Amino acid sequence: MLKLSEAAVAQINKICDRYADEPTPLIMILEDIQKEYGYIPLEVQEIVSAKTGISVAEIYGVVTFYSFFSLKPKGKYVIGCCLGTACYVKGAQRVIDKFSELLGIKPGGTTEDGMFTIDALRCIGACSIAPAVTINGKVYPKVDVKDIPGIIAEYRKAGGAE
Numbered sequence: 001m002l003k004l005s006e007a008a009v010a011q012i013n014k015i016c017d018r019y020a021d022e023p024t025p026l027i028m029i030l031e032d033i034q035k036e037y038g039y040i041p042l043e044v045q046e047i048v049s050a051k052t053g054i055s056v057a058e059i060y061g062v063v064t065f066y067s068f069f070s071l072k073p074k075g076k077y078v079i080g081c082c083l084g085t086a087c088y089v090k091g092a093q094r095v096i097d098k099f100s101e102l103l104g105i106k107p108g109g110t111t112e113d114g115m116f117t118i119d120a121l122r123c124i125g126a127c128s129i130a131p132a133v134t135i136n137g138k139v140y141p142k143v144d145v146k147d148i149p150g151i152i153a154e155y156r157k158a159g160g161a162e
């Protein structure tokens, strides 16, 4: 079970305080926590609940509804495959299936070495370059399944070189 340090608890409370005057602060609080820690486990949701008075059930509902939020730590490289309509008709399912096959994980999963997470996304606003993939914010246009081994190798090399 996760045991949060006092400093982490204080930081989460501080993030909640940032939005104390907002009428609907939850999304902003969770965005900041996600950015700072990379995920929002139940223990963190309980702290947010105690601080804001918003129920854990409501917080959990928001965390699990939006793909940007995660209950578990994500990999070093987060591969976002758009499955919106424009990307879907251009073969996005084949693209995400290929990433899954080569990395041995399902969408939403993270490789055991903590290197890669695959996320299925809704439209990311790049329909003209469908099918689109993002990796830690870098956009890959018109991705073809034959490009995918090279894309993965690029990140394995970068990750291993550190």
Ligand code: FES
Pocket: 082, 083, 084, 085, 086, 087, 088, 122, 123, 124, 125, 126, 127, 128, 130, 132
């Ligand atoms: S549907 Fe994929 S970017 Fe719009």
